[in-house]
Amino acid sequence: MYKFWQIYKITVILIVLFLCTEFISARQYNIGNSYKIKNIAEAISIANDYDTLYIDQGYYYEFNLIIDKPITLIGKNYPVIDGDNRGQVMTVNSHDVYISGIHFKGSKVSFVDDFSALLIEDSYNCKIIDNNFSKNFFSVYLSRSYDCTVTNNEFKGNALSEPSSGNGIHLWYCKNITITDNVISEQRDGIYLEFVKNSTIRNNKSFNNLRYGLHFMYSDSCLYSRNLFVQNGAGVAVMYTKYVEMIENRFEQNYGAASYGLLLKDITDSKVISNRFYRNSNGIYIEGSNRVIIEKNDFIENGWGMKLRSSSTDNLITHNNFISNSFQVTASGRQNASLFSENYWSDYNGYDLDNDGYGDVPFRPVNLFSLEVEKHPPAIILLHSLFADMLNLVEKMIPTLTPETLIDEKPLMSQLKI
Numbered sequence: 001m002y003k004f005w006q007i008y009k010i011t012v013i014l015i016v017l018f019l020c021t022e023f024i025s026a027r028q029y030n031i032g033n034s035y036k037i038k039n040i041a042e043a044i045s046i047a048n049d050y051d052t053l054y055i056d057q058g059y060y061y062e063f064n065l066i067i068d069k070p071i072t073l074i075g076k077n078y079p080v081i082d083g084d085n086r087g088q089v090m091t092v093n094s095h096d097v098y099i100s101g102i103h104f105k106g107s108k109v110s111f112v113d114d115f116s117a118l119l120i121e122d123s124y125n126c127k128i129i130d131n132n133f134s135k136n137f138f139s140v141y142l143s144r145s146y147d148c149t150v151t152n153n154e155f156k157g158n159a160l161s162e163p164s165s166g167n168g169i170h171l172w173y174c175k176n177i178t179i180t181d182n183v184i185s186e187q188r189d190g191i192y193l194e195f196v197k198n199s200t201i202r203n204n205k206s207f208n209n210l211r212y213g214l215h216f217m218y219s220d221s222c223l224y225s226r227n228l229f230v231q232n233g234a235g236v237a238v239m240y241t242k243y244v245e246m247i248e249n250r251f252e253q254n255y256g257a258a259s260y261g262l263l264l265k266d267i268t269d270s271k272v273i274s275n276r277f278y279r280n281s282n283g284i285y286i287e288g289s290n291r292v293i294i295e296k297n298d299f300i301e302n303g304w305g306m307k308l309r310s311s312s313t314d315n316l317i318t319h320n321n322f323i324s325n326s327f328q329v330t331a332s333g334r335q336n337a338s339l340f341s342e343n344y345w346s347d348y349n350g351y352d353l354d355n356d357g358y359g360d361v362p363f364r365p366v367n368l369f370s371l372e373v374e375k376h377p378p379a380i381i382l383l384h385s386l387f388a389d390m391l392n393l394v395e396k397m398i399p400t401l402t403p404e405t406l407i408d409e410k411p412l413m414s415q416l417k418i
Helices: 004-024 041-047 368-375 377-382 386-397
Strands: 026-032 052-055 065-067 074-077 080-082 089-090 098-100 103-105 116-121 127-129 132-134 137-142 149-151 154-156 168-174 177-178 184-186 190-199 200-202 203-205 214-219 224-226 228-230 232-241 245-248 250-252 262-273 276-280 282-287 288-294 298-300 302-308 313-318 320-322 325-332 337-341
Touching: 026 041, 041 065, 103 116, 203 214, 214 228, 325 368
Parallel strands: 026 052, 052 074, 065 089, 074 098, 080 103, 089 116, 098 127, 103 132, 116 137, 127 149, 132 154, 137 168, 149 177, 154 184, 168 190, 177 200, 184 203, 190 214, 200 224, 203 228, 214 232, 224 245, 228 250, 232 262, 245 262, 250 276, 262 282, 262 288, 276 298, 282 302, 288 313, 298 320, 302 325, 313 337
Antiparallel strands: none
16 A cells, blocks of 8 residues: 555656646747747747747738647737738647737638638637638638637628638537637628537627628537627528527628528527517528427517428427518418417407407418518519508408418417517
């Protein structure tokens, strides 16, 4: 027993000495015109593991910088690393890299390669915090990486067309990524995820992007919450995905002939809870999606509150406010396999004789004129006409074309507080 404790003590001492040696040996380098090291590439080449590079304010025309060791880069007053449209600006191929306070710009536009300002590839535990990105093709691109953080950065692209523009934050084959408190504009997609798992997108503002504020593809078990998606080509698209939670986001003023606040296409077992859809062409468009819970959301002054395709089944739409949408709900065909229950409808004219808070008369949210507009879009000019009112009245009395089973049996009499 005595020998065991002696070996144990010696082992602990050796570990402590090793850690102290590693800590003491970490060095700091200053980079800039006032220092011995003038450029970033030289500093990276001589740095050892866990060294810190302080980059002085100024312009650094450098590209294809490779970080292949765990180091920290900190900018003083946001020095600019300008790739001058020559290629990749910086690539990280190491774990434990921390980058903060730097302005990245000028990654090359290409129709073949996805050049980016900052590529993080085959890495883990990297942190990209408080940086600026402007006039890049792709800005931050994470590939086959995990346990990384992208937070409190500002992205401003110069997207003019989809082929000549990239995404603000692009994830491919990643897991456990945290994206928070970023401001993203004028990219192709603000945030793009493909084959991503167990990641969180929270408190971001994504606006004025050419295509989507946020785009999901084959990305399961992710959460996005408290984000703002405003004035994008379309707000958010979630496609071919399962187990996604969409909570307390705002989808506002996403306009266009084929635009929407939220597109759900071929997703399953997901939740859309406590979101606000305000003045979008379409609040939510649902196609080929099953077992989705849509609950406690506000749909206010959209063109269509919700478009529901008949290929969607077993969805629950409950305790939502549908207020002053041009069309509350529209559906394709007469079949409906989703349940609408206990929603508030601003155009419901029923009564509540037993004072239980629910209308005594069921409500049919799909009117005939909305179906006609689906088939013949120019008919929208008749929206508030006597003809449209008469068409809808006749259909309510004798339903023949609207979905017979798309009905809210217990419409709420008062608006919910969400």
